[in-house]
Amino acid sequence: xxxxxxxxxxxxxxxxxxxxxxxxxxxxxxxxxxxxxxxxxxxxxxxxxxxxxxxxxxxxxxxxxxxxxxxxxxxxxxxxxxxxxxxxxxxxxxxxxxxxxxxxxxxxxxxxxxxxxxxxxxxxxxxxxxxxxxxxxxxxxxxxxxxxxxxxxxxxxxxxxxxxxxxxxxxxxxxxxxxxxxxxxxxxxxxxxxxxxxxxxxxxxxxxxxxxxxx
Numbered sequence: 001x002x003x004x005x006x007x008x009x010x011x012x013x014x015x016x017x018x019x020x021x022x023x024x025x026x027x028x029x030x031x032x033x034x035x036x037x038x039x040x041x042x043x044x045x046x047x048x049x050x051x052x053x054x055x056x057x058x059x060x061x062x063x064x065x066x067x068x069x070x071x072x073x074x075x076x077x078x079x080x081x082x083x084x085x086x087x088x089x090x091x092x093x094x095x096x097x098x099x100x101x102x103x104x105x106x107x108x109x110x111x112x113x114x115x116x117x118x119x120x121x122x123x124x125x126x127x128x129x130x131x132x133x134x135x136x137x138x139x140x141x142x143x144x145x146x147x148x149x150x151x152x153x154x155x156x157x158x159x160x161x162x163x164x165x166x167x168x169x170x171x172x173x174x175x176x177x178x179x180x181x182x183x184x185x186x187x188x189x190x191x192x193x194x195x196x197x198x199x200x201x202x203x204x205x206x207x208x209x210x211x212x213x214x215x
Contacts, residue, residue, distance in 0.1 A: 001151060002129050004196065007043060010035035012065035015198055016043070017155055020052055021127025028056045028126050030146065030155055031198060034069030035106070043069065044076065055126065059083040060157025061140040062090040062112065063170065064097040066198060070112050080115035082124075084135070086142025088114060090172060097171075118144055134185050138178020139166030145186060153194040154205075160186050160195060162203035165214045183215060 005018040014033035021027065027047075034040045047054055054077045057070055062083060070081055083091070090097070091114060094107040118124075120135035124146070134145040136159040143166075146155040158166040160182050168175040186195075191206035208215065 002126070002148060004153070005046070006196070007033075007039075007046075009033040009039050010065055010068050013199055014065045014068075015196070015200075016069070017196060018046070018052070019126060019129075019131070020050070021129045024127030025051055025053050026127035027052045027054050028058050028124070028131075029054060029073060030058045031060055031066035031157070032057060032069035032073045033066055034072060040069065040072050043073075047077075055079060056116075056124075057081040058118070058124065058131075058146065059087075060145065060155065060159075060198065061143045062087040062094070062114075063140060063158070064094055064101070064103070064107070066157075067091070067094055067112055068106060071107075081112065082116040082118050083114045084119070084142030084144050085114060085117045086137065087140050087172075088142070090140060090142075093171075120144075136160075136178075136181040136185050138174050138176075138181045139168060140170070141172040143178075143181070147189065147193075152190065152192055153196060154186065154189060156186060156195050156197045158198040160208060160212075161197045161200055162195075162207070163212055165212070166198075179215065187215065 003020045007016040017030040092111040094111040122133040124131040131146045193205040
C-alpha cells in the first residue's frame, strides 16, 4: 500500500507526487517539478525527515513544468528517470520549451534523457506495492498514467483533470488522440477510482464520466 504525498511546485502550480510504500519506505517520485533551491530543500527535507528510500523518477510526460526538478533528483539521489520514449524529443528540447515561456537557464543544453523506457502494461514495483503503466497519448506523444488497482487510484498526468482534459496546442499534442485515450483507457477504470492529476485537485472516474464537458 502507498502513502501518497502531493507537493505543488513551480510557477505552473504543478503537482509532484511522492508514492511511498508503507511497509518498506521505498518510494518513487512522479513528475518532479521543483523550480528552485527553496523547492528542492522542501522536497529533500521531507525525504530525509521521513527516512524515505527514493528509488526512481517516473515522468508521466516531459513538458517543462513536470521536469524542472528531475536533474536535481537524479544527481542527489543517484536514481534513474523513467518515461515513454515517445516523449524523447520533448525531453531533449526542454531548453527550447522553457524559452517559449520566457524562462532561461533552468535546463542544460542537452535537456533530459530517458534512462528506462515505460510501455503500456508495464508493472512498476515499489517495495510491496505496484503501479501499472497506461498509455494515454494526446497531451504529448508519450503521455502515460500510473494506475494502482489495489488502492483504486490513478495518476493521470496532464491527460485528465477535474472537469477538463489536457491542452493539445503544445508540440506533439493532438486533441482527437487525447479524447480517445482518456475515453478508452481512463474512463474504463472502475468508477470509484480516485484521479490525481498533474494540476489542480483530485476527482474520480465516476465524476468525470458524468460531468466532464470535454468527454
